[in-house]
Amino acid sequence: MSVSEYTLKGIFKELMRYKSALVGLAILVFLVALSLYALIFTPYAQAGEIWNDQNRWLAYPRNAAPEWYNFFSSKKLPPSILIGEGLPNHKSEEAEREGHRVITYLDSFTYNYDDFPSELVLLINTTYSGSPPTVKVYWVKPSGEELNLSVYRPRNISESIYISNNLILERDLEEYAIDKLGFTPNYTITIPVALFMEYKGEPTVMKGNYTVRIEVTLYNRSDTFSYRLLMHGKVYGIAGTDIYRRPLEIGLIWGAPIALSFGIVASVTITFANLILAAISGYYGGKIDSLIQRLTEIYMIIPFVPFIVTISILYGLDIWRLLLIVIILSILGTPVKTYRVWVMQLKTSPYVEAAIAYGASNLRIIALYILPRILPPVVPSLVLSIPSYVFLEAALAILGLSDPKVVSWGRIIEESFAGGAVYKGYYHWVLIPSAMLILTAISFALIGLALDRIVNPRLREM
Known part of the structure; x- marks a missing residue:
């Protein structure tokens, strides 16, 4: 490639000839699009606040695997199932008993999965004057047997009743199941298990059509009532959920701009700082050169990661101050000596x-005659260094030194370890954000290696 081709247009045209570079660019475009989507639809200042607000995620299942998990598993896990008013297979009848309105709701659904739901939540919206409505819930299994799921009296206009957390109901259903089995099984009979089980030695799901009957007594003509019954499944979305019920795909989307901005800003700033200092050192020589080289040698012996960890622990830096510290600790390093030789x-x-x-000033010579000549060979190393800063941010997050107000891939991994994801079998919680980090590294590595072949004639001949 001739010197005249060392232009942005020329390099890009040459880059398009490499299939590896095209793959890297495709991945990078995907990551950039993900970042833009996150920034447009969720302001940066609100992302961390929303992510940390556990009340926002109560409608999602806990520790659910990704939905695509079912394609690779012989055991078909259930997704979340929602039944109730305004949804298919919903019926209602109203009658009057003892001067009160009694509404009977019937909801049916088909369950053909190999595992049990994780939770059952009754979502109620009601208005009343005087006495709150009386809500009786009955569960009809495909075998025809009917189970009484207790009586509830909602006290608030909007209320979530966690049926699966009812300890009295759990004890009653366990006794009923043991009586049907004729022996005490060696597994725990929770409420979801009792409602969906076949009465066999091993915990087996009874597949078929289920019916939920809800009888609501309203004590005044002006009272209103509506409900939905949510059965939390064990698979959700494309990335699953964590122990706090948060959909991981949302965290992955919000983490993309953090990873890219941290890596790109750090790499570009540090590379150009190294380049400028090396140009000044190599061109002027003398005392200036000696000063810059001695400072560079001092920087080279500073333990980089322990120093950042110490500062983060002592001062609790946010993500951008941490980025500033990384830049300050890296503006004088080994590349300064390498670039100085070129200058x-x-x-x-x-x-x-x-x-x-012809009288050109020193500044003009450095800016127009030296830096443009050494910049093309520097660009590949700039691109290749971006993943190292992305991984640095993730590593600090895994060590618990991340900004708690920022959602990043490293923080998701750190929370997964804190939540026992590995030994509890929630591998998606660890592997998917790790895969995003690896994907980012692959993207810049493929582009950087292709650029290196373009600007390095010896590599082009290989």
């Missing part, structure tokens, strides 16, 4: 001597 070689070249002869 010293160019300093004696004929076109630089000609520029000096």
Whole structure:
């Protein structure tokens, strides 16, 4: 590639010839699109606040695997199932008993999965004057047997009743199931298990059509009532959920702009700072060169990661102050010495001597004759260094040193370890954000290696 081709247009045109670069660019476009989507639809200042608000995620299942897990498993896990008013297979009848309105709701659904739901939640919206409505819930299994799920008296206009957390009901259903089995099984009979089980030695799901009957007594003509019954499943979305019920795909989307901005800003700023300092050191020489080289050597012996960890622990830095510290600790390093050698070689070249002869200033020579010549070989190393800063941010987050107000892939991994994801079998919680980090590294690695072949003639000949 000739010197005249060392332009943005020329490099990009040459880059399109490499299939590996096209793959890397495709991945990068995907990550950029993900970042733009996150920034447009959720302001940066609100993302962390929403992510940390556990009340926002109560409608989602806890520790659910991704839905695509069922394609690779012989055991078909259930998704969340929602029944109730305004949904298919819903019926209601109203009658009057003892001067009160009694509404009977019937909801039916088909259950053909190999595992039990995780939770049952009754979502109630009601208005009343005087006495609150009386809500009786009955469960009819495909075998025809009917189970009484207790009586509830909602006290609030909007209320979530966790049926699966009713300890008295759980004890009653366990006794009923043991009586039907004729022995005490060696597994725990929770409310979801009791409602969906076949009475066999092993916990087996009874597949078929289920019916939920709800009888509501309203004590005044003006009272209103509506409900939905949510059966939390064990698979959800494309990335699953965590122990706090948060859909991981949302965290992955919000983490994309953090990862890209941290890596790109750090890499570009540090590379250009190294380049400028190396140009000044190599061109001017003398005391300036000696000062910059001694400072560089001091920086090279500073333990980088322990130093950042210490600062983060002592001062609790946010993500952008942490980025600033990383830049400050990296502006003088090994690349300064490498670039300095290149500058010293160019300093004696004929076109630089000609520029000096016609009176060009030192600043002009550095800016227009030296830096443009050494910039093309620097670009590949700039691109290849971006993943290292992305991984640095993730590593600090895994160590518990991340900004608690920021949603990042590293923080998701740290929370997964804190929540026992590995030994409890919630592998998606660890593997998917880790895969995003690896995907980012692959993207920049493929682009950087292709750029290196373009600007390095020896690699192009291999």
